[in-house]
Amino acid sequence: MIDINPRAQQHSDIRQAIREICRAFDSTYWQSIEEKAGYPEKFVETLTQAGWLSVLIPETYGGGGASLTEASVILEEINRAGANSGACHAQMYIMGTLLRHGSDVQKQKYLPPIAAGNLRLQSFAVTEPTTGTDTTKTKTFAEKRGNRYIVNGQKVWISRVQHSDLMLLLARTTPIEQVTKKTEGLSVFLVDLRQNAGKGLTVRPIKNMVNHETNELFFDDFEIPADNLIGEEGKGFRYILDGMNAERILIAAECIGDGYWFIDKARHYATQRVVFDRPIGQNQGIQFPIARAYANIRAADLMRYEAAQLFEAHQPCGAEANMVKLLAADASWEAANVCLQTHGGYGFAVEYDVERKFRETRLYQVAPISTNLILSYIAEHVLGLPRSF
Numbered sequence: 001m002i003d004i005n006p007r008a009q010q011h012s013d014i015r016q017a018i019r020e021i022c023r024a025f026d027s028t029y030w031q032s033i034e035e036k037a038g039y040p041e042k043f044v045e046t047l048t049q050a051g052w053l054s055v056l057i058p059e060t061y062g063g064g065g066a067s068l069t070e071a072s073v074i075l076e077e078i079n080r081a082g083a084n085s086g087a088c089h090a091q092m093y094i095m096g097t098l099l100r101h102g103s104d105v106q107k108q109k110y111l112p113p114i115a116a117g118n119l120r121l122q123s124f125a126v127t128e129p130t131t132g133t134d135t136t137k138t139k140t141f142a143e144k145r146g147n148r149y150i151v152n153g154q155k156v157w158i159s160r161v162q163h164s165d166l167m168l169l170l171a172r173t174t175p176i177e178q179v180t181k182k183t184e185g186l187s188v189f190l191v192d193l194r195q196n197a198g199k200g201l202t203v204r205p206i207k208n209m210v211n212h213e214t215n216e217l218f219f220d221d222f223e224i225p226a227d228n229l230i231g232e233e234g235k236g237f238r239y240i241l242d243g244m245n246a247e248r249i250l251i252a253a254e255c256i257g258d259g260y261w262f263i264d265k266a267r268h269y270a271t272q273r274v275v276f277d278r279p280i281g282q283n284q285g286i287q288f289p290i291a292r293a294y295a296n297i298r299a300a301d302l303m304r305y306e307a308a309q310l311f312e313a314h315q316p317c318g319a320e321a322n323m324v325k326l327l328a329a330d331a332s333w334e335a336a337n338v339c340l341q342t343h344g345g346y347g348f349a350v351e352y353d354v355e356r357k358f359r360e361t362r363l364y365q366v367a368p369i370s371t372n373l374i375l376s377y378i379a380e381h382v383l384g385l386p387r388s389f
Contacts, residue, residue, distance in 0.1 A: 004267070004294065005080075005260055007301065011073045018074055021046055022081035027353050030083065034211050034356055039163055044088045045117075047078075053091045054115040057099065061107065062115035068246055069308040072253035079257030082353055084360055086212055089254065090122045090160060093247040094168055097188060101231035101239045106190065110166065122160040123167035123193070125217060126240065129156045133373060135170070135237065136182040140219060142171040142189065144233075149173070149189065149224045151200075155217040157367075161203050162213060167191045169224075170240060173233050188236040190228045199223070210359050245321035247368055249307050255328035256304060258361040259297035262335035265354065266290050266342040280342070289338045296331040303327055319382045326374045329364040336361050 008015060025043045033040050047053050056071050057063020071092050078085040091114070098110060098121070113119040131137040140153025151171055161167060167190075174185030193201075200222035203215050231239055267290060270281030280286045303324040310317035336358045340347040347354040365371055379385040 004264055005301070006298075007305075011070060014070060014073050015077050017050075018052065018077035019081055021050065021052075022078060022083050025083055027082065027351075030353065030356065031350060034350070037207075037211055039213050040084070040087050041163070043083065044163070047088060048117040048120070051115070051117075053088055054095075054117070056092060057095060057111050057115045061111035063111070067308070068249060068311050069305065072250055072304060072308055075250055076253040076257035076260075079254045080260050081257075082261055082357065085254055085257075086210075086360065086363070087160070087163075088122060089250065090124060091120065092250055093243055094121055094124050096243045096246055097168055097230060097239050098190065100242060101188070102190075103230075105227075106230065110190070114166075119165045120160075120163065121166040121168075122164040123158060125155040125158045125167055125169045125191075127157050128154060129216075133369060135240065136176070136186070138170060138172050138186060140169075140171040141175075142173050142187060142224065144173065144226065147226045149226060149229070151189075151219040151222040151224060153219050155219075157206070157214050158217050159212060159214040161193065161215045161217065162205070165192070165194050167193055168230075170236055173236075179234075183237040185234050186236040186240075187233050188230045188239050189224050190230055191224060192228075196222070210363055212360075212363070244369075245307075245311055245317050248321040248325040249304060249311060251364060251368060252300065252304050252307070252324040252328035255325075255332035255361060255364050256297060256301050258357060259293070259300070259328070259332040259335040261357060262332070262339040262354075262361075263290060263294045263297060265352075266293075266335075266339040269346075270342050286342060290342065293331065293335040293338045296327075296334055300324060300327040300331045319378065322369075322374045322377050325364075325369065326371050326378075329361075329371060332361045333365055 051064055052074055055064035055066035059065040075085045075089055095114060098106060110119065114121055126135060128139060140151065140155060142149040142151045153171065169189045169191050170186060172185055173187040176182055176185065179185040200220045202218040206214050206216055208214060270286050270290065271279055273280045307317055307320035307324045310320055340354055340358055343352060343354055346352055376388050380387050
C-alpha cells in the first residue's frame with residue numbers, strides 16, 4: 001500500500017513500533033468496544049507497559065525523555081492506524097504540569113511509578129458547567145484548613161476519571177473579588193483518586209456521541225493534603241496555560257493521523273468501487289474532494305512540525321500551537337466528510353469504521369478548545385484586532 005505521508009520515513013522506528021501494536025487491535029476490537037460502550041483497557045495497558053505514554057518523562061525518572069515532536073508522532077500513528085488515542089492521550093501532556101511545577105518530592109514520588117506503568121495520570125479537572133473555557137471564573141473553591149484543603153464545587157466533561165489513579169484539579173483558593181487580576185488566586189492540586197472514592201467526591205458518567213469516558217464531578221467537603229498542592233498557591237492559572245501549547249500540538253497530531261486514515265480509506269474505496277462500469281475514483285467529483293482534503297492535511301502536518309520545534313526550543317509558540325490545532329481539526333473534519341461521502345451509504349455501516357472515526361474527529365472542532373476561540377486568539381494576539389469577548 002502507498003504511504004501517503006511523505007514524512008513516514010522520519011521517526012520510522014517509532015512509527016513502526018506503534019503500527020505493530022495497533023495491528024493487534026484491529027477493526028474488530030474497536031467495534032466490540034463501541035458495541036458495549038466500553039473502555040479500551042487492553043489497548044491502553046499495552047501502550048502503557050511498552051512505555052509509549054510516558055515518553056515525555058525524563059529518563060532520570062524512568063521515562064523515555066522524548067521530544068514533543070516524537071510524542072506527536074506516537075499519537076498521530078495511533079489515530080492513523082484507525083485506533084483512538086483519546087482514551088489515553090492526556091497522560092502525554094498532563095504530566096507536564098507536575099514535571100515543570102511540582103516539587104522534587106512530588107516528582108520523585110509520582111513520576112517513576114507513572115513511567116513504570118504502575119500509576120495512571122490521565123485526568124484533568126478544569127471545566128465547569130457555568131464557566132466553560134472562561135477559566136478565571138472557576139467557582140470550585142479549595143479552602144486551606146491546617147495541613148489540608150477542603151474542596152467544594154463541580155466540574156464537567158472530566159475524562160478518564162474512572163480509569164485513572166491520579167487527577168489534576170484546578171480550584172480557586174482566593175475569591176475572585178479579592179485578587180488584583182482575575183487570573184490570580186487559582187491553584188492546581190494532585191488528587192489521588194484511589195484513596196478518595198466516596199469521600200466527598202461523586203463521579204457521574206455522561207453518555208455522549210463519542211464513546212469517550214467522561215464525567216461530571218461533585219466535590220462536597222473533599223479533602224486534599226496540603227502537600228498535594230502543585231507549585232505556589234494562587235499561581236495555578238499560569239501553570240495551566242504553560243501546558244496548553246503542548247496539548248494543542250499533540251491534539252493536532254491526532255487530527256492529522258485521523259486525516260491520513262480518512263484519505264487513505266476514501267482513496268482505497270474510490271479505486272475499488274465500480275459503478276457504471278468504472279471506478280468511482282475516476283470521476284472528478286469524487287477525486288477532487290479527496291485531493292483537496294489531502295492537501296489540507298499536508299499543510300496542517302507541516303505546521304505541526306514548526307509548532308513542535310518552537311516548543312522544543314523554548315521559543316514563543318502560542319500562535320503556532322493554536323493555528324495548528326485549528327488547521328488540523330478543520331482538515332481532519334473535511335477529510336471525514338469526504339470519506340463518508342465517498343462511501344455513500346456504506347459510510348454509515350459500522351463495519352467500515354468510517355462512522356466511528358467520523359464521530360471521533362468531530363470532537364476536535366470543540367475540544368480541548370473550540371475553533372472559534374482559536375480564531376479569537378489569532379485575531380487579538382497575532383493580528384492586533386480588538387478583543388471580541
